[in-house]
Amino acid sequence: MTRLCALDEIPDGATRAFTVATADGPLDLFVLRRGALIAAYENTCPHLGTPLDWAPDRFLSEDASHIVCATHGARFRLEDGHCYFGPCAGEALRALPARLEDGAVVLAI
Numbered sequence: 001m002t003r004l005c006a007l008d009e010i011p012d013g014a015t016r017a018f019t020v021a022t023a024d025g026p027l028d029l030f031v032l033r034r035g036a037l038i039a040a041y042e043n044t045c046p047h048l049g050t051p052l053d054w055a056p057d058r059f060l061s062e063d064a065s066h067i068v069c070a071t072h073g074a075r076f077r078l079e080d081g082h083c084y085f086g087p088c089a090g091e092a093l094r095a096l097p098a099r100l101e102d103g104a105v106v107l108a109i
């Protein structure tokens with residue numbers, strides 16, 4: 001179990017990037033918060049494997065309705081990382097097991 005941050009450190013409709021140590025080496029990921037939804041995904045686009053963020057800690061469209069890849073603009077659903085538009089349509093981000101525990105976002109890996 002890895003504590004990432006306090007929930008308050010991710011505003012509603014925002015994202016935050018992290019790098020955590022795993023047995024397989026560093027893992028780059030991000031956490032998004034939108035209403036009651038807390039989700040974490042590996043920071044790797046299924047198209048070419050590049051990072052998704054277009055600025056530090058910025059992974060969402062301007063209206064926070066979807067995740068967007070900075071490289072070619074693929075769009076992914078917030079709730080499950082499914083790509084519904086772009087060169088990797090039909091694929092998905094790798095979801096990671098994040099949850100809330102005592103007001104903190106934790107990763108169960």
Ligand code: FES
Binds near residue numbers: 047
């Ligand atoms: S690398 Fe993400 S859409 Fe091409």
